[in-house]
Amino acid sequence: MKVLVPVKRVVDANVKVRVKPDGTGMDLANVKMAVNPFCEIGIEEAVRLKEADIATEVIAVSVGGTQCQEQLRTCLALGADRAILVETDEELEPLAIANVLVAIDHQEQPEIVIFGKQSIDSDNGQTGQMFAALTGISQGTFASELRITDGKAEVVREIDGGLQTVSLSLPVAISTDLRLNEPRYASLPNIMKAKKKPMDVTSPGDLGVDVGARTAVLNVSPPPERAAGIKVESVDELVDKLRNEAKVIE
Amino acid sequence: MSILVVTEHDNASLRPVTLSVVAAAVEIGGEIDLLVAGNACQSVADEASNIPGVARVRLADNPVYENTLAENVALLITELAEDYDHVLAAHTTTGKNFLPRAAAMLDVQMISDIIAVDSADTFKRPIYAGNAIATVQSSDARKVISVRGTGFDPVASEGGSASVESVDSVCNAELSAFVGEEIAKSERPELTAAQIVISGGRGMQNGENFQLLEGIADKLGAAIGASRAAVDAGFVPNDMQVGQTGKIVAPDLYIAVGISGAIQHLAGMKDSKVIVAINKDEDAPIFQVADYGLVADLFQAVPELDAAL
Numbered sequence: 001m002k003v004l005v006p007v008k009r010v011v012d013a014n015v016k017v018r019v020k021p022d023g024t025g026m027d028l029a030n031v032k033m034a035v036n037p038f039c040e041i042g043i044e045e046a047v048r049l050k051e052a053d054i055a056t057e058v059i060a061v062s063v064g065g066t067q068c069q070e071q072l073r074t075c076l077a078l079g080a081d082r083a084i085l086v087e088t089d090e091e092l093e094p095l096a097i098a099n100v101l102v103a104i105d106h107q108e109q110p111e112i113v114i115f116g117k118q119s120i121d122s123d124n125g126q127t128g129q130m131f132a133a134l135t136g137i138s139q140g141t142f143a144s145e146l147r148i149t150d151g152k153a154e155v156v157r158e159i160d161g162g163l164q165t166v167s168l169s170l171p172v173a174i175s176t177d178l179r180l181n182e183p184r185y186a187s188l189p190n191i192m193k194a195k196k197k198p199m200d201v202t203s204p205g206d207l208g209v210d211v212g213a214r215t216a217v218l219n220v221s222p223p224p225e226r227a228a229g230i231k232v233e234s235v236d237e238l239v240d241k242l243r244n245e246a247k248v249i250e
Numbered sequence: 251m252s253i254l255v256v257t258e259h260d261n262a263s264l265r266p267v268t269l270s271v272v273a274a275a276v277e278i279g280g281e282i283d284l285l286v287a288g289n290a291c292q293s294v295a296d297e298a299s300n301i302p303g304v305a306r307v308r309l310a311d312n313p314v315y316e317n318t319l320a321e322n323v324a325l326l327i328t329e330l331a332e333d334y335d336h337v338l339a340a341h342t343t344t345g346k347n348f349l350p351r352a353a354a355m356l357d358v359q360m361i362s363d364i365i366a367v368d369s370a371d372t373f374k375r376p377i378y379a380g381n382a383i384a385t386v387q388s389s390d391a392r393k394v395i396s397v398r399g400t401g402f403d404p405v406a407s408e409g410g411s412a413s414v415e416s417v418d419s420v421c422n423a424e425l426s427a428f429v430g431e432e433i434a435k436s437e438r439p440e441l442t443a444a445q446i447v448i449s450g451g452r453g454m455q456n457g458e459n460f461q462l463l464e465g466i467a468d469k470l471g472a473a474i475g476a477s478r479a480a481v482d483a484g485f486v487p488n489d490m491q492v493g494q495t496g497k498i499v500a501p502d503l504y505i506a507v508g509i510s511g512a513i514q515h516l517a518g519m520k521d522s523k524v525i526v527a528i529n530k531d532e533d534a535p536i537f538q539v540a541d542y543g544l545v546a547d548l549f550q551a552v553p554e555l556d557a558a559l
Contacts (some may be wrong), residue, residue: 011378016513019382026382038495094350095359120494120514122377124362125346129320130354138425139320141347144488154429158488159343160497161440162433166319169425178481178495179488214359218372219385226520229541231532235554238526238544246524246541248446248503249470249559 001111001170003046003055005080006101006131007039007062009071010121023219026121035071038116040078041176044183045146046114047079054148055112057081061104063097065089069199076194077186083199086207096204096211098130103207105135110171112153117142117175128175138168142177251280251370254308254330256323256339256349259286259294261316266443267340269404272301274397275338276405277367281305284412285330287323289316295414302410310417317428318344324351325421331356331392336370341396342442353394360394361386365401379494379517399442400500400521434489441492444473446503449492449519450485451477453508453529453548457485462549463507465556475499477506477515493518508548511536528552 011017012032020027035043049055060075061084062068072083086100105113115128132139140146140155144163147154153172157164158179186194204211232238242249253275258265268284275282282303286295287310295309308330314322327348331337337352339345341363353360365383366374372387373395441447448463448470460474467474475492476485492499494517504522509515511527511534519525520539527540530547537543544551 013514017378017381026378093359095354095357098354118495120379123375123379123494124360126350126353126360126362129347129350132320133324133351133354138423139347139351141320142343157343159431160442160489162431162487162489164317164431165429167427167429177488178478214388214390215361216387216389217384218387220377220382221385223376223380223383223520226525226539226541229525229537229539229543231537231543231545235544235546235551235558238542239555239558241542242503242524242526246503248524 001055002057002059002108003049004059004061004104004108004110004113005039005042005046005075006113006115006127007043007060007071007075008036008116008119009033009062009064009068010036010119013037013120019220019222023221025217025220033067035074036116036119038118038176040183041180042114042116043075043078043080044181045176048181049112049148050079059084059108059110061086061101063088063092063100072199073194074186076197077191078184082197085199085201087201087203088211090211092211093213093215094124094126095130095214097127098134099209100204100207100211101131102134103209112171113173115173115175117177128173132173137171137173139173140166140168141175143174144177144179146174146180251278252334253278253280253282253336253338254285254334255282256285256327256337256345257294257298258340258342258344259288259291261288261291262293264294264297266404267342267399269301269407270399270402271338271340271397272303272405273402274364274367276303278336278370280335283308285310287315287318287326289313299412299414300408300410302406304410304412306412307414308417309414310419312420314420314422318348319426319428320348320351321423321425322421323348324355325423326419327352328355329419329421330417334392336393336395338395338397341398345396349394349396356392356394358390358392358394359388360396361388362396363398364395365398379513380520381513398498400498434487438467439471439473441473441475441490441497442499445501446470446472447475447499447501448472448505448507449475449477449509450480450507451509452479452483454480454485460486462552466552466559469559477509477512479512506536507552509536510534511539
């Protein structure tokens with residue numbers, strides 16, 4: 001069975017980004033970019049399914065600018081068989097991306113589609129569930145375990161307060177949580193091999209998908225700053241401050 | 251204007267976060283209905299009908315809704331949504347699961363995790379792990395919105411007298427089945443609802459050492475949390491994680507023990523009223539957000555703090 005893994009190019013998780021002074025967005029000039037960490041977990045899970053002879057082919061797909069090819073090459077180096085870039089210079093909303101992926105889904109007909117549970121830039125957490133809705137398939141969000149048996153996906157999900165296990169019909173859309181796996185590092189030979197793996201480039205227009213925006217970002221501003229605190233010298237002083245100054249304990 | 255708030259509950263009682271979602275609905279303004287979808291959950295509907303400002307409670311009581319499977323609940327919401335201009339739910343693992351699915355079925359670009367209402371179509375939400383606040387305006391005819399519980403002060407839970415009406419639709423997508431769940435049993439308050447939270451980080455060194463925090467938590471009636479580093483290291487389970495990709499908390503008092511203060515952790519706790527940091531590294535970024543910082547070895551300071559309380 002085919003596994004499709006949508007991946008997003010985002011600012012590297014270790015970079016502290018700043019708001020542009022004019023409030024139009026974030027200053028991303030010359031900032032290190034990477035595969036969204038949750039999408040990387042998705043690639044790893046797909047590659048493990050292939051290594052376990054459950055998946056026959058792993059396809060990475062990204063929707064974005066031409067630079068997304070860098071992140072798709074990373075996915076190929078991590079073990080994806082081929083990649084598709086749906087190229088657009090617009091910053092698409094989750095619903096538009098889900099619609100683009102539906103078009104890819106029609107072409108590729110994967111049995112399993114593995115999303116990251118959220119991207120660390122826009123923090124929406126919507127695309128996987130939207131894709132599942134639009135294709136009318138089941139969804140296993142925030143997965144910490146995935147087992148494929150007897151034409152079903154059994155997914156252990158991270159929920160508030162613990163874990164939930166569900167049994168889902170195939171095809172299925174999965175979204176990854178942190179503990180699903182620990183992604184491997186790409187080896188140098190695999191990085192070299194990745195350069196020769198196929199990458200198709202298409203566009204929302206070629207796919208016939210309307211990606212018009214439904215929302216407008218009116219302003220982006222820094223969060224309110226916390227006033228600087230103080231250092232206390234001892235536990236006794238700390239307890240005294242909490243009791244008598246902050247009055248948060250009795 | 252009419253608003254549907256999807257409640258969160260365990261089929262026995264309402265979760266407090268629903269009161270914060272209703273608060274967001276009150277700020278949007280209009281007639282507010284609540285949806286209680288579950289199984290054998292009449293008591294939840296009765297509780298919901300006591301919330302002041304609610305016009306009516308719509309009760310969908312059927313086994314297909316027992317475990318809030320997204321495939322079924324999203325179908326139900328899309329059926330009911332025709333009557334409403336706004337559909338709201340909490341930005342919890344439950345709401346995050348079904349709401350985007352419902353939004354896509356309604357052909358709506360959902361707005362996730364709002365922390366403020368500017369107007370009926372314009373909302374504020376954090377992006378980049380809370381390093382920026384975006385003001386977003388929706389041009390969709392219907393708005394579908396998930397609400398960050400800590401962004402809104404909860405409305406009262408008593409004093410209202412809404413009518414309870416049954417919803418007879420049985421929406422079963424027949425795509426998913428509940429197998430089981432493991433819910434951590436604890437005498438302590440839930441992380442996102444606790445007034446005081448004490449969290450441990452990588453500095454705790456191992457899972458056993460989290461017991462050091464328990465005495466303090468018991469004395470203060472606090473919940474125990476953890477940083478992603480502590481979860482990744484396998485010290486504690488993921489449902490204790492506070493941060494961008496875990497739980498967002500904003501208690502009156504947050505005590506960070508052995509936590510360096512990575513951006514992704516700060517995103518989950520920096521709206522706490524008072525922050526205390528105990529860390530032996532005086533350059534740790536956690537001290538930049540702490541109201542009270544104590545540079546000390548936690549293995550000395552924590553037992554001392556326990557004794558002093």
